Amino acid sequence: MIVAERKPLDEIIGFIKDCKKILIVGCNECVTVCYAGGKKEVAILASALKMAFLKEGKELEVKEVTLERQCDQEYLEEIRDIIDQYDAVVSMACGVGVQFMAEKYQSMPVYPALNTLFMGGAEEMGVWSERCQGCGQCILGQTAGICPITRCAKRLLNGPCGGSTQGHCEINKDLPCAWQLILDRLKALGRLDDYDRLISIKDWSTERSGGPRKIVREDLQQ
Amino acid sequence: MRLSYPDSIRIIQVPCTGRVDVIHLMEAFQRGADGVYVVGCLEGECHYLTGNLRAKKRVQYTKQLLDEIGVGGDRLEMYNIAASDGPRFSEVAREMDEKIRALGPSPIKTMLQKLHADDLSIHV
Ligand code: SF4
Numbered sequence: 466m467i468v469a470e471r472k473p474l475d476e477i478i479g480f481i482k483d484c485k486k487i488l489i490v491g492c493n494e495c496v497t498v499c500y501a502g503g504k505k506e507v508a509i510l511a512s513a514l515k516m517a518f519l520k521e522g523k524e525l526e527v528k529e530v531t532l533e534r535q536c537d538q539e540y541l542e543e544i545r546d547i548i549d550q551y552d553a554v555v556s557m558a559c560g561v562g563v564q565f566m567a568e569k570y571q572s573m574p575v576y577p578a579l580n581t582l583f584m585g586g587a588e589e590m591g592v593w594s595e596r597c598q599g600c601g602q603c604i605l606g607q608t609a610g611i612c613p614i615t616r617c618a619k620r621l622l623n624g625p626c627g628g629s630t631q632g633h634c635e636i637n638k639d640l641p642c643a644w645q646l647i648l649d650r651l652k653a654l655g656r657l658d659d660y661d662r663l664i665s666i667k668d669w670s671t672e673r674s675g676g677p678r679k680i681v682r683e684d685l686q687q
Numbered sequence: 688m689r690l691s692y693p694d695s696i697r698i699i700q701v702p703c704t705g706r707v708d709v710i711h712l713m714e715a716f717q718r719g720a721d722g723v724y725v726v727g728c729l730e731g732e733c734h735y736l737t738g739n740l741r742a743k744k745r746v747q748y749t750k751q752l753l754d755e756i757g758v759g760g761d762r763l764e765m766y767n768i769a770a771s772d773g774p775r776f777s778e779v780a781r782e783m784d785e786k787i788r789a790l791g792p793s794p795i796k797t798m799l800q801k802l803h804a805d806d807l808s809i810h811v
């Protein structure tokens with residue numbers, strides 16, 4: 466999922482300080498499961514903003530809506546009939562959702578309520594960590610299912626650097642060394658041979674450094 | 688035990704403090720409460736094991752939100768009192784009442800009263 470967290474309230478208040486009526490739009494997918502921008506968080510933000518305005522002697526009218534997904538044209542259409550009644554939209558989706566919203570509703574100011582952080586998962590309730598950086602050419606097949614691009618601070622592809630100490634990364638002793646994890650797992654799988662096979666120089670053009678990426682599937686296009 | 692507690696306090700019953708969510712606490716303030724406190728069972732004695740511990744963390748989180756918007760996180764507290772401890776219940780009620788009186792009315796309540804002076808539907 467895409468993991469995000471709410472921006473400081475001050476920053477959000479700054480966006481909408483001159484508004485009288487706003488639409489807060491949550492998203493039912495990634496940001497709901499990471500407790501950043503689902504229905505519940507929409508209600509909490511609405512309540513906080515109303516109180517922040519009231520404190521200044523102003524009343525803010527807030528409409529709360531949570532869409533199935535904001536990165537999907539179909540669901541974004543659901544607010545077409547009401548959106549014009551508001552001075553601004555505060556989107557609680559990830560950066561993708563905010564942009565899709567802004568692209569669809571050109572004349573409406575759209576503000577992000579979240580800081581979008583990474584693609585990751587929940588290690589346990591309340592703890593999320595990064596697992597993939599979308600490099601475009603997945604090498605997990607050779608690295609025992611552990612991504613060194615994401616989890617090694619230096620993105621090394623062929624074993625650890627000299628800073629790996631007792632299984633920990635030199636940048637932070639709480640961070641496991643990705644290559645130690647890979648090695649341990651290859652050993653457990655009886656596949657240490659994979660470790661001896663060099664990963665060739667990676668073509669980073671499929672990663673973000675090659676510019677914004679796009680997929681076109683003609684078989685699905687209409 | 689005919690123990691009394693200040694009549695400014697309104698009790699809202701929940702099956703377990705674990706049921707108390709951030710939005711419930713926020714809404715109480717939004718409707719003009721001057722202070723709110725959550726009373727759970729003693730730590731380690733939750734019938735549902737961790738309800739009161741989770742409530743404590745939600746109270747902490749909500750305090751931060753209240754600080755951020757300038758309502759003041761110190762208007763919100765969590766107490767743990769044994770279900771059988773009536774004297775402590777009434778003592779805490781008085782303690783909280785005094786604390787909130789010292790803080791004065793909530794800025795939200797003051798503004799609601801000002802903006803809706805003739806609207807009888809809002810009771811704060
Ligand atoms: S808008 Fe973002 S948070 Fe919502 S479903 Fe799409 S990717 Fe996930």
Ligand code: SF4
Nearest residue numbers: 597598600603604612
């Ligand atoms: S190798 Fe690339 S695609 Fe695979 S998990 Fe790592 S960053 Fe993601």
